[in-house]
Amino acid sequence: MSNGLSCNRLGVIGTGRVARAMLLALASFSRTTPMLFGRSFENARNAALEGHADMAADLGELLHQCDVIAIAVSDDAVADIATDLAGHYRPGQQPFIFHVSGRSGAAVLRPLENLGALTAAIHPVMAFTGDPQVEAERMKGSPFGVTGSGPAASAFAARLVEALGGAPFMIEEILRPLYHGALSHAANHLVTLLAGAADTLRAAGIDTPYQVLAPLARASLENSLELGFSALSGPLLRGDEATVRNHLTAFGDHHPAILPAYRAMALATVDRLEDESGARPHPCRRDLEGQ
Numbered sequence: 024m025s026n027g028l029s030c031n032r033l034g035v036i037g038t039g040r041v042a043r044a045m046l047l048a049l050a051s052f053s054r055t056t057p058m059l060f061g062r063s064f065e066n067a068r069n070a071a072l073e074g075h076a077d078m079a080a081d082l083g084e085l086l087h088q089c090d091v092i093a094i095a096v097s098d099d100a101v102a103d104i105a106t107d108l109a110g111h112y113r114p115g116q117q118p119f120i121f122h123v124s125g126r127s128g129a130a131v132l133r134p135l136e137n138l139g140a141l142t143a144a145i146h147p148v149m150a151f152t153g154d155p156q157v158e159a160e161r162m163k164g165s166p167f168g169v170t171g172s173g174p175a176a177s178a179f180a181a182r183l184v185e186a187l188g189g190a191p192f193m194i195e196e197i198l199r200p201l202y203h204g205a206l207s208h209a210a211n212h213l214v215t216l217l218a219g220a221a222d223t224l225r226a227a228g229i230d231t232p233y234q235v236l237a238p239l240a241r242a243s244l245e246n247s248l249e250l251g252f253s254a255l256s257g258p259l260l261r262g263d264e265a266t267v268r269n270h271l272t273a274f275g276d277h278h279p280a281i282l283p284a285y286r287a288m289a290l291a292t293v294d295r296l297e298d299e300s301g302a303r304p305h306p307c308r309r310d311l312e313g314q
Contacts, residue, residue: 028186030119033057034089035076036104038066040151041123042095044158046074048187049093060085073155083111086118091183094122094132102131109134119179121145125203128170128196136172143171143180144199147189148206163188168202170194213244219284226278252295259292262306271310286311 033053035046038061050057060079061067071078079085085092086108094104101122108120117139120132125146132142146168151158167184169191171177177193184191194202217233217240224232246254258266267289274282290312293305 028052028182029054030089030091031055032089032091034079034085034092035059035074035095036082036085036092037061037095038063038070039095039097040153040155040158041147042093043070043073043155044151044162045093045095045123046070046076047155048159048162049091050074050076052091052183052186058085058089081111082107086111086116087113090118092118092120094120096122098124098126101127105132105134109138112138112140115139117141119143119176119183121180121183123147125168125206126200128194128199129172129176130196132172141172141176141179143169143176144194145169145180145184145191146203150210164190166190166192168192168194168199170196170199216284216288219281223274223278223281252299255292255296259289259296259305259307264306264310267307268310286313 030053032055033046033049035042035049035057036059038059042059042061046057046059057074057076058079059067059071059074059076060082061070067078070076079088082104092108094101096104101124104122112135119141120135121143122132123146124131124144125148128144129136129142131144132140136142147162148166148168149158149161167187167189169177169180169184170193171180181191181193217236220236221232224235229235243254258270270285271282274285289307293308293311297303297305
């Protein structure tokens with residue numbers, strides 16, 4: 024670990040993809056063997072073996088033995104974990120407890136903050152696919168959205184992220200859902216968008232649609248990240264009514280399932296083109312709206 028950050032014992036709550044990656048990434052931060060707790064004994068045993076951690080019998084044991092605790096469970100389970108941990112709290116304890124949910128800020132951990140804990144949300148902005156070794160390494164250089172319960176918690180959270188090699192940035196508590204919604208819109212909907220395009224290529228007789236899409240999709244992504252909306256190309260940018268009309272007819276004849284998504288995305292693109300150019304209406308709007 025860099026920047027000299029350490030704790031007596033690290034605790035991790037959860038056994039899923041993020042929990043396993045966090046356990047590996049933070050292991051060297053712990054001066055003694057890390058501890059892990061999971062609701063499923065089998066999952067906890069497997070994750071503990073993988074991460075060279077001890078298993079906690081319950082949340083109370085983990086809370087009493089660990090001074091830095093990562094809650095890496097589903098978004099909806101964070102509040103319940105916080106309440107359960109608070110029920111085991113002992114006077115005089117002041118651990119640093121954080122969760123890795125993108126949706127919630129530090130307020131969801133208020134039962135623990137009220138008892139003296141430093142609390143924060145530390146969300147790694149990256150995709151977890153189930154390879155904890157690779158994902159622990161990917162955290163180096165990744166951005167982390169941080170929301171602390173106060174200045175001391177925010178400062179400690181930032182130091183922890185920096186020790187991981189990550190880049191912390193602060194998110195206000197009230198803006199946390201907006202932040203997470205933006206990330207979900209980009210990452211999750213991109214998967215759906217490409218799956219729909221692949222299905223349509225299969226309908227066109229192409230057996231390896233993702234191989235065909237890969238160069239175009241990668242170039243579009245890189246261009247978008249560098250240039251923003253200026254990276255747009257194609258018939259909507261040109262206002263090519265005949266091409267868009269041809270797309271709609273072909274989809275209707277051969278793969279109508281793609282039509283709602285295509286219309287929605289095309290109309291969103293048209294809206295932005297109109298806003299940026301000041302010209303209304305876009306020549307393709309009538310066809311896309313089915314008029």
